[in-house]
Amino acid sequence: MKNVIVYVEQKKGATRKVTFEMLTEARKIADALGGRAVAVVLGAGAAQVAEQVKNYPVDAVQVVEDPAVDTHLLDPIVQYLERAAKSVGPSLLLIPNTLSGRDLAGRLVARLSAGIAADVTEISAANGRVECVSPKLGGALVTHCVLRAGDYGIATIRPGAFAAVAGGSGAAIERQEAQSASYPLTIERDVEEGSGEMALEEAPVVIAGGRGMGGAEPFTNMLKPLADAFGGAVGASRAAADAGWVSYSLQIGQTGKTVSPPLYIAVGISGAIQHKVGMRASGTIVAINKDETAPIAEFADLTVVGDAFAIVPELTKLVTAAKQ
Amino acid sequence: MKIVVTVKLVPDPNGEKKIDPATKRLVRTGVETVINPYDEYALEAALQLKERIGGDSTVTVFCMSPDTLKESLRKALAMGADGAVMLSDSALEGSDVWASAHAMSLALKKIGFDILIVGGLTDDGSTGAVPGALAEFLGVPCLTNVRKIDIADGKVRVERETDGGYQEVTGALPMLVTTALTIGEPRYPSLKGIMGAKKKPIDMLSVAELGAADSVGSTGSKTELLSFAPPPTRGAGKIVKPEDPAAGAATILAFLQEKKLV
Numbered sequence: 001m002k003n004v005i006v007y008v009e010q011k012k013g014a015t016r017k018v019t020f021e022m023l024t025e026a027r028k029i030a031d032a033l034g035g036r037a038v039a040v041v042l043g044a045g046a047a048q049v050a051e052q053v054k055n056y057p058v059d060a061v062q063v064v065e066d067p068a069v070d071t072h073l074l075d076p077i078v079q080y081l082e083r084a085a086k087s088v089g090p091s092l093l094l095i096p097n098t099l100s101g102r103d104l105a106g107r108l109v110a111r112l113s114a115g116i117a118a119d120v121t122e123i124s125a126a127n128g129r130v131e132c133v134s135p136k137l138g139g140a141l142v143t144h145c146v147l148r149a150g151d152y153g154i155a156t157i158r159p160g161a162f163a164a165v166a167g168g169s170g171a172a173i174e175r176q177e178a179q180s181a182s183y184p185l186t187i188e189r190d191v192e193e194g195s196g197e198m199a200l201e202e203a204p205v206v207i208a209g210g211r212g213m214g215g216a217e218p219f220t221n222m223l224k225p226l227a228d229a230f231g232g233a234v235g236a237s238r239a240a241a242d243a244g245w246v247s248y249s250l251q252i253g254q255t256g257k258t259v260s261p262p263l264y265i266a267v268g269i270s271g272a273i274q275h276k277v278g279m280r281a282s283g284t285i286v287a288i289n290k291d292e293t294a295p296i297a298e299f300a301d302l303t304v305v306g307d308a309f310a311i312v313p314e315l316t317k318l319v320t321a322a323k324q
Numbered sequence: 325m326k327i328v329v330t331v332k333l334v335p336d337p338n339g340e341k342k343i344d345p346a347t348k349r350l351v352r353t354g355v356e357t358v359i360n361p362y363d364e365y366a367l368e369a370a371l372q373l374k375e376r377i378g379g380d381s382t383v384t385v386f387c388m389s390p391d392t393l394k395e396s397l398r399k400a401l402a403m404g405a406d407g408a409v410m411l412s413d414s415a416l417e418g419s420d421v422w423a424s425a426h427a428m429s430l431a432l433k434k435i436g437f438d439i440l441i442v443g444g445l446t447d448d449g450s451t452g453a454v455p456g457a458l459a460e461f462l463g464v465p466c467l468t469n470v471r472k473i474d475i476a477d478g479k480v481r482v483e484r485e486t487d488g489g490y491q492e493v494t495g496a497l498p499m500l501v502t503t504a505l506t507i508g509e510p511r512y513p514s515l516k517g518i519m520g521a522k523k524k525p526i527d528m529l530s531v532a533e534l535g536a537a538d539s540v541g542s543t544g545s546k547t548e549l550l551s552f553a554p555p556p557t558r559g560a561g562k563i564v565k566p567e568d569p570a571a572g573a574a575t576i577l578a579f580l581q582e583k584k585l586v
Binding site for chain 2: 140
C-alpha cells in the first residue's frame with residue numbers, strides 16, 4: 001500500500017462531517033507511505049461536493065456524475081471505486097463506517113482481495129504497512145490490527161474519531177466519464193422519513209433520556225432544547241424506545257446505536273450494561289439522576305443527583321447564555 | 325425454492341466476554357454458546373418466506389464453527405429449518421473477513437441456493453463486512469438491511485431501511501439478503517419442533533473438501549491481529565448532591581467549562 005483513496009459519501013450535493021475527517025487523515029497516511037491522496041465523489045451533486053473537498057489536503061478529486069449511482073443500489077459505486085483503485089494503484093481505501101459504507105467495504109474486500117479494519121479510530125502507517133485501532137463490542141475491548149502489506153487495504157472510519165482540518169493548495173478536480181453498464185438492483189422508491197435531524201452517531205453532544213422521562217413529551221420539550229443549545233442530538237435508552245416515547249432510531253445501546261461523542265449527558269438513565277456498551281466510549285459523561293446508587297454513577301465523570309425536570313431547563317438557560 | 329440461512333454461533337450475549345491473552349481471541353469455551361441473536365431474525369425471515377411460497381421450498385442453515393458446538397445449532401432446526409450444514413475445521417481458526425467470506429462462499433456454492441439470508445450484524449465484535457464480501461465471492465446481488473421481502477416469478481422486491489428512511493428495491497434471484505430487526509421477531513421453538521430437531525440432519529464439511537487449505541486461518545488472512553484488550557477502565561467520577569436545581573445546573577456548566585466543552 002502506497003496511496004490513500006477516500007470515498008466521499010454524498011447525496012444530492014451534501015456530505016457528512018466524517019468526509020472532511022477522512023480527507024485530513026488521508027494526507028497524513030499518504031505522506032507516511034510516500035504516496036498520493038485521492039478523493040472519489042460519485043453521483044448527482046458530486047461536482048458540488050468536490051468544490052468543498054478540494055479545500056482539504058488531498059492531491060486529486062475524481063468526480064463521476066453518473067445518475068446510475070442514485071438509481072441502482074451500491075453496484076455502480078463498487079464499480080467506480082474498483083476502477084479508481086486500479087487507476088491509482090496499490091492503496092488504502094478510507095470508507096466512512098456508516099450503514100452503506102459497511103456494505104461497500106465488504107464488497108471491496110472481495111473485489112480487491114483486501115484486508116479490512118472496521119470502525120477505526122486511530123491509524124498509523126510506515127513502509128507500506130498500516131496499523132489500525134478499533135474499539136469492539138461497544139468499546140469493551142480495543143483491537144490493534146495490521147493490514148498486511150499487499151496491493152489494497154480498507155479501513156472503515158468511525159465518524160468523529162479524527163479531526164477535520166482544511167488546508168492544502170487546492171486539489172485538482174478530475175472529471176471522469178460515466179461508464180455504461182447494467183446493474184442488478186434498481187431503486188424504485190427512495191423515501192426520506194427523517195425530519196432532517198442530525199445523525200446521532202455524528203453529533204458532537206448527545207443528550208439521552210431514559211425511563212425517568214416518563215413519557216414522550218420531555219424528549220421534545222425538555223431534552224431537545226438542551227440538545228439545540230449544545231448543537232447536538234437527542235438519544236434514548238432502550239426503556240424509552242420500548243415504551244414508544246421515541247423512535248428506535250434514537251436508541252443507544254447493545255441493540256441500538258453505538259455513539260462516542262465528546263460529551264454525553266444521560267438524563268434519567270440508570271446506566272445498565274445494555275446501555276453502557278453503546279456510549280461508554282464517549283469523551284465526557286455527565287449523568288443527571290435522582291438515584292445516586294444508579295449504575296451510571298459508577299462510570300460517569302460527573303453525576304448530579306436531583307430532579308432532572310428542574311435541573312435540565314436551568315442548564316439549558318445557562319448553556320444558551322454561555323454560548324452567546 | 326432453496327432458501328439458505330447463515331448463522332454464527334457466539335458466546336451468550338448476556339454473559340461477560342473474555343479474551344484469551346495467548347491467542348488474543350474471544351474465549352468461546354466455558355460460556356454458553358448461542359445462535360447470534362441477529363441471525364435468528366434472518367432465520368425467521370427464511371421460515372416466513374418458506375411458509376408463504378410453500379411447494380417444495382426448503383430452509384437450510386449454514387454455519388461455520390468448531391464441531392464441538394454442533395448441538396447449539398439444534399435450536400435453528402427446532403425453530404423450523406429442514407436441515408443444516410456445518411463447515412468445521414481447526415484450520416479455519418483465526419480467519420479474517422476475506423478468508424472467512426472466501427471459505428464460506430466455497431461451501432455455499434457446494435450447497436447451492438436461490439436466496440441466501442444473512443443476519444444484519446453479529447454480536448461478537450463484527451466488522452459488518454462479511455455479507456458484502458460473500459455476495460461478491462458468490463457473484464450474486466447483495467441487498468442489505470431488508471425489512472420486507474416479496475418474491476414472484478424469480479423477481480424480488482424488498483423494502484430496505486436506510487439512514488433516514490427506506491427504499492424499495494427490485495432485482496432477480498439468486499441473491500443475498502441481510503435482514504433488519506424490523507423483519508419480525510424470531511419465533512420460539514415449539515415442543516414438537518424441539519422433538520423433531522433431534523432427527524434432522526446436520527451435514528459436515530471440511531476445508532479439504534472445499535480445496536481452500538491455503539486461503540484460511542491466520543496465514544490465509546489479509547490482516548493480522550496484534551492485540552485485543554480492554555481499554556483503560558473508566559473510574560467513577562464526582563457525585564454531587566446540589567442544594568437546588570439551579571445549583572445543580574451551575575455545577576454541570578462549571579464542569580463542562582473546565583473541560584472546554586462549552
